[in-house]
Amino acid sequence: MSGGFLRSGGRRAHGLVLRHLRPFPFCGELSKPSSAPVRAYNRSHLLSCKFKQPSSGHAPASPSLYSRSLSPATAAAASSSSSSSIRNGFVGWYLGMIEARPILTKSLTAGAIFTAADISSQIITLSSSDSLDLIRTLRMAGYGMFISGPSLHFWFNFVSRVLPKRDVLTTFKKMALGQAIYGPIMTGVFFSINAGLQGETGAEILARLKRDLIPTLKSGVVYWPICDFITFKFIPVRLQPLVSNSFSFLWTIYITYMASLEKADVEKISTD
Numbered sequence: 001m002s003g004g005f006l007r008s009g010g011r012r013a014h015g016l017v018l019r020h021l022r023p024f025p026f027c028g029e030l031s032k033p034s035s036a037p038v039r040a041y042n043r044s045h046l047l048s049c050k051f052k053q054p055s056s057g058h059a060p061a062s063p064s065l066y067s068r069s070l071s072p073a074t075a076a077a078a079s080s081s082s083s084s085s086i087r088n089g090f091v092g093w094y095l096g097m098i099e100a101r102p103i104l105t106k107s108l109t110a111g112a113i114f115t116a117a118d119i120s121s122q123i124i125t126l127s128s129s130d131s132l133d134l135i136r137t138l139r140m141a142g143y144g145m146f147i148s149g150p151s152l153h154f155w156f157n158f159v160s161r162v163l164p165k166r167d168v169l170t171t172f173k174k175m176a177l178g179q180a181i182y183g184p185i186m187t188g189v190f191f192s193i194n195a196g197l198q199g200e201t202g203a204e205i206l207a208r209l210k211r212d213l214i215p216t217l218k219s220g221v222v223y224w225p226i227c228d229f230i231t232f233k234f235i236p237v238r239l240q241p242l243v244s245n246s247f248s249f250l251w252t253i254y255i256t257y258m259a260s261l262e263k264a265d266v267e268k269i270s271t272d
Contacts (some may be wrong), residue, residue: 007254011045025109028066033165040081067263068105075177075235081226092125098189098238098242099147099238101155102238103150103153106149106150106152106153106242106245107144107146107149107150107153107259108145108149109241109242109245110144110145110148110149110241110245111142111144111145111147111149112141112144112151113144113245113246113252114140114144114145114148114252114256115137115140115141115144116141116249117140117248117249117250117252117253117256118137118140118141118252118253118256119132119137120138120249120253121254121257121260122136122257123250124253125260126255136256136260139194139197139198140194140252140256143190143193143194144245144252147189147190147193148186148245148248149241151182151186151247152240152241152245153241154245155182156237156240156241156244158235159174159177159178159232162239163176163177166232166233168233171229171232171233172229174228175225175228175229175232176234178224178227178228179220179224179228181223183217183220184213184217187216187217187220187255188213190255190259191205191208191212191213191216191259192205192209192211192260193249194259195259195263200263203266204263204264204266207263207264207265207266208263208264210264211264212258212259212261212264215258216254216255216258219254222249223250224247224251227244227247228244230243230247231243231244231247
């Protein structure tokens with residue numbers, strides 16, 4: 001008896017296993033189930049498939065439609081994120097160019113800054129009836145590209161090798177070197193080249209230097225120490241020419257104005 005019970009129980013268990021292992025129908029199939037539990041499952045499965053498939057037959061909304069439904073605050077945040085990535089991309093590209101081609105990059109940067117500074121100087125000083133002197137702007141752009149940019153590159157590298165530390169005392173030493181050596185030399189070179197390109201003679205260039213060099217250097221002592229302190233103390237060496245050129249924007253407006261003054265009177269300067 002026990003053996004028959006075990007055999008019958010085994011057959012029932014085997015039938016249940018086969019029933020539950022039978023493959024379930026896919027969505028849309030209408031196979032008739034063989035028992036009530038499976039029939040209930042088929043109903044729920046078909047209902048779930050019905051809810052999953054859109055009744056209208058249209059595809060889900062596209063991302064573009066979703067983006068149109070964004071609130072103004074979300075759209076503004078997305079726009080700000082995009083502009084931030086563009087700025088970061090430009091900064092990364094510029095830093096890469098400084099590493100790959102430092103002299104060329106710094107020269108082009110200086111040329112652009114001198115161009116903008118000279119145009120600003122002319123706009124400030126010219127009357128409404130006058131027009132911009134593009135030849136003067138080209139002279140200033142050439143000086144920034146071929147003289148100022150390369151010289152700043154070599155000067156900051158030289159100072160960083162001679163005085164590698166960045167403490168306050170070393171920073172003041174670097175500032176003193178700039179005011180005593182680089183500043184006077186480059187100011188004299190600037191006035192001389194600009195006057196020579198305008199056709200002035202050697203005597204007229206000397207007269208201009210006697211008249212304009214000392215007042216310009218006095219103005220530089222007022223303006224440049226704080227700029228040099230920030231540059232030498234907080235800025236890496238590779239970016240110091242860029243920061244110095246940025247500070248020189250206002251300074252270039254001033255010295256381009258000084259360089260545009262009329263020729264110095266040679267006889268008057270020689271008698272003084």
